[in-house]
Amino acid sequence: MTTFHQVRFAGGRSGDAPLTWGQQCIWDEAKTFAPHHEHFNLSAMIDVPGGADLADALTALRKLVEQRESLRTIYPLDLSGYPRQCVRSSGGTLDVVERVAGEDETRSEAVALTAELQRSPFSLDEIPIRAGIITSDARPRHLILVIFHLATDRWDLRNIKRELKQLLAAPLQRSTIPKRVQTLDQAASEQGPEGKAIAERSLRYWKSQLVAAPPDMFPGRASDPDSLRFQETCVESPVLETAIRELSRHLKVSPTVIFLAVASILLGKLSGKSEVFFLLGCHNRFSDNDKMVAGPFSQDTPMVVDLTDADFQQVVRRIWYASLTAYVVAKWDPTRVAAAVEEATRERGSKVDLSCNVNVTLGRDSGLSVSASRADAEYIENLRPQTRIISMPGSSRDRAGRRFFLRAHNSSHAIVVSLRTDTSVVSSEEGVNFLEGVVEMAVQEWLRISREVVS
Template identity: 30%
Template sequence: MRTRLEFRGERSETAPLAWGQRSIWLAMCRTMPSDHYFNFGRVVTIAPHPQRVVLEALAALVARHESLRTRLREADGDVHQAVERSGVLEVEVVECPAADLRRTAEDMLERLAAPVFDYHAEWPVRIGLVTCDGDVRSVVIVFCHLAADGHGADVAVRDLRLLLRRGALPGPPPRQPLDLAREQSSPAGLRVSSSALAFWEREYRRIAPSMFGAPAGPPRRPRFWRAAMTSPAMGTAVQVISGRYRVSQTTVLLAGAAAMVGEVTGHRTCAMLPVVNNRFHVRDREVVTPLAQDGLFVLDLTDETFESLLRSAWASSLRAYKHTRFDPLELRRVVDAVSAERGETVHPYCCFNDQRLVEPPRIVAAEHDEAAVRASLDETRVTWPVKLDQLNCRFCLHVTDEPAGLGISLTADTAYLPPEAMEGYLRGLERLLLAAAYREVRLAELPRLVGTASA
């Protein structure tokens, strides 16, 4: 059955897209018609509440965060964000026995996330309620990526829980995407963008045109496959390395991933595009919108040991994070100009996205027996959960926390990295990081250590 969720906010206004919105919109356009790839959601399990109370909390949530009532509108030959003051969301309601609650909610999430959003006509969230004995026990929320990134989705979930608990949220609403768009078009915002674009232009003049420039063979059908590895051993190894060298786990994974790309492709300089959440300022931490943009991580693979490469990666990651606020349309013009200057398209087509919001605490090697960690390699699993006809990249590495261990998934163009090479890359990365956790690894060892085949 379905019910109506009526909401009313404070303002209705149309404005250009903010930079984070523009970045994800361009990615969606390059992925169409497979842009359902970007849909994501949350299952929010709650104490039993009457349906009326949950709908009131959801209405307050949509009123508070303007991105949840924003659609695209054509204006001045471009797409703009159009915030609506009021509207109605159709909410799906499913009753089930308490024993089936989790499965029913997960099935609903999968079903609601499957269709592509109609960005101009549909609200950018889909909501479902799972009830047991008449009371709501789970709220399922599917986000259009134009409405939120992962952090923004978690802010929305937190606010929903607080609204259910308290009935209201203290203080003024957070900044909104309309506010970001105004700030970014100001003289100060344009200076930030200009500085970042100058960095990208310098680096694009020295990197290889692409990390995966030559096809390895005919593509599979569908063309883009995802290999998903769950590895308790790699999770422990990353924590050990992070603790020993006092760098983030993301830096450890970036260094290992770049070293492996160099081993697979033969490049001595690796360029990767890490997704950076851009929530460094306290005022941006509560914004529900896609704030994340690509960084440009360029690492020369000339160090002799993994330890020294890790220190270089730390410095390179800081440079990348510093230059992640920019106008994506201006970046496109910069890249087009550099490509014309070099006589070929310049684009790394090599992405990295650490989707974990909180890192586990750092540990040191003494806290784990190497033999026991190596024995846990038997628990490593590789699956192939996704196959797509279209994607806007050739190599996309994602990091997640999974119940059974660290999750590393690689979505790749099978013309450039066939399925067997994708699995070889993931298993090679696991072996590299496990070795580096317990001894000095010389990068000259990589061919023997990981046994990867060239792309």
């Protein structure tokens, strides 16, 4: 049985402002797929604590929307046809879907309702949040959120989940949710003196990297594409998790650096280049203030990796330095960067290839840590069969100009790596081979190092 509830909210502040830099980056990609940009919907499922009733859950949702301006923001188009953020202070309504399930079916019903709420894209004139509640025996069991990427990113979504859990645990108490830097405030900061100084510094970095950017990362590889031009494959691998973590521990760098070293070497082989150039996804949450910013904050930042005459550990060192530099300057003004790319194109007389993206979110903690001993080889071999290759649905389009998009994140005791390629330059088979190569290279490098440690 399905019931609909209306939650009326009345926030404290209203206002409008340009999109933040992070929001601009999201929109510039989402508009490529418009109106079918439903894959920009982020979801979260929260278990409702015992003792909370349906009224408590609805109250928690109301308080969350009232305290988070980005969740009651619409994005009307200005005269140039570009969105602005407009925060509603009152008179808004959040429609909440309640679905009743049997005691043993609440989790599966929550998964199904999440998929249902994610299925349709948000329009710019609706608030960027949908909510659902799974109840059983008249008690709420799971609360579901689906939020448009313009209003949050995955880092901020974790904060939203945490805040909602606090509100569910004590719905009638005074809120203890920390005060966030709202997107209106972030936009004002970016337009002010501090923002202009940050933009100037990052622009200098972009220009330095554009000098080394190739006109084509995949020269001479044009071929007939698949019927659905952009094909994506995933690999889920516990053995990759183990190898990356142990290499990270031994070489004293983050798992992200290890993964980027593996990916860069393989990208060099695929492209036939001794220097690779890609845009690195940076979450930009370093200072205490940055961690308190609501809304999307991530931006892709260029990175050049020189593979010339370098073994794996030398590439790791180069990646560490290059990625650290990229992260430091990863906040940038999209308008000024676009102008810099156009200027570089005119000066060089050839285009700048920004077609490769790498986005890595690997934490440091792992439940799969083994000691450097002769048992490692056997342990690794026992894990190998658990690697799974998963084909994803193809697409007829991707972000304008993108031809290679590699992502990696943690799953439960595994690393999941996905690669989407433009099959006019990188075939589906080559994409699968690349992912298998990621696993094999990481494993072989760990086995080699572990043998050196033992000997």
